[in-house]
Amino acid sequence: MAITRPEGYNISLTIGGKTLLGRTQEDLSIAAVTKTSITKDDNGVQQEQVVRHDVTFKVAALLSLDSETTHTKLDRDDVIALALATGSSAVVAVQYLCTGGDTYGGSAIITGYSESSSGEVDSDSTISLDLKITGDFAKVTQGNG
Amino acid sequence: MTENIGKHLTDICDFYVPFYQSEAESDVYPYAVFRHTPQEHSTKEGVYKITSEVSISVYSQDFDEAQAKADAIRAALDADNDPRFLIHFLRQSKQRSEEVWSIELVYYVKQTA
Numbered sequence: 001m002a003i004t005r006p007e008g009y010n011i012s013l014t015i016g017g018k019t020l021l022g023r024t025q026e027d028l029s030i031a032a033v034t035k036t037s038i039t040k041d042d043n044g045v046q047q048e049q050v051v052r053h054d055v056t057f058k059v060a061a062l063l064s065l066d067s068e069t070t071h072t073k074l075d076r077d078d079v080i081a082l083a084l085a086t087g088s089s090a091v092v093a094v095q096y097l098c099t100g101g102d103t104y105g106g107s108a109i110i111t112g113y114s115e116s117s118s119g120e121v122d123s124d125s126t127i128s129l130d131l132k133i134t135g136d137f138a139k140v141t142q143g144n145g
Numbered sequence: 146m147t148e149n150i151g152k153h154l155t156d157i158c159d160f161y162v163p164f165y166q167s168e169a170e171s172d173v174y175p176y177a178v179f180r181h182t183p184q185e186h187s188t189k190e191g192v193y194k195i196t197s198e199v200s201i202s203v204y205s206q207d208f209d210e211a212q213a214k215a216d217a218i219r220a221a222l223d224a225d226n227d228p229r230f231l232i233h234f235l236r237q238s239k240q241r242s243e244e245v246w247s248i249e250l251v252y253y254v255k256q257t258a
Contacts, residue, residue, distance in 0.1 A: 009189040009190075019189075021190075022188045023188055023190070026189075061188070121231075121253070122231060122255050124186075
């Protein structure tokens with residue numbers, strides 16, 4: 001049995017096919033939403049049933065600007081534009097990749113964006129993005145793990 | 146990114162006084178020795194900066210000479226405008242031990258390319 005433990009840089013979230021420029025952290029959270037029920041057949045013991053999952057992402061990155069005309073990654077201005085989108089434009093396609101593992105995908109909305117900067121000498125300014133999957137979050141390619 | 150902080154400081158300071166890393170390679174005064182511990186900072190795309198707190202100690206048997214060499218080094222580092230490096234002065238201290246003066250300059254240095 002071969003076990004691999006991918007380094008963090010081999011795990012990425014793409015938004016519209018692009019990763020964030022200067023990304024330092026990508027967190028996935030899957031939370032089960034349950035319904036409690038009880039019938040007379042349960043003999044007084046409540047039953048928990050999973051009805052859906054709340055899938056959310058949090059991405060942190062250095063605040064970076066890309067002056068190239070052909071952006072291969074999302075810089076700070078791209079992300080703000082996405083965060084301010086409304087209606088159908090606010091829904092983005094995301095994929096979560098892990099080298100050697102399965103890739104998952106779905107549609108998401110950006111639920112939060114924040115920036116942090118200070119006046120200290122050589123302090124890094126950072127951005128943080130929160131996303132929530134709307135609808136299914138499903139496997140799109142099979143890994144070799 | 147390859148760490149070049151030591152080389153960059155040497156290129157600047159060696160013009161003013163023999164400048165060695167970690168320990169002196171000569172017993173002829175004056176000379177200067179620098180010590181630093183570079184630290185890499187990474188995003189998932191790779192190293193984007195290297196930082197270090199650098200201590201530069203100027204040694205001389207004559208205080209005025211040690212001070213003049215330290216002043217020259219400080220002026221040269223303050224004037225450095227290489228965009229790959231940020232050199233920020235932190236503090237200075239003076240000490241005399243066994244008839245030798247040492248003036249220590251401490252800098253925060255960042256390399257970004």
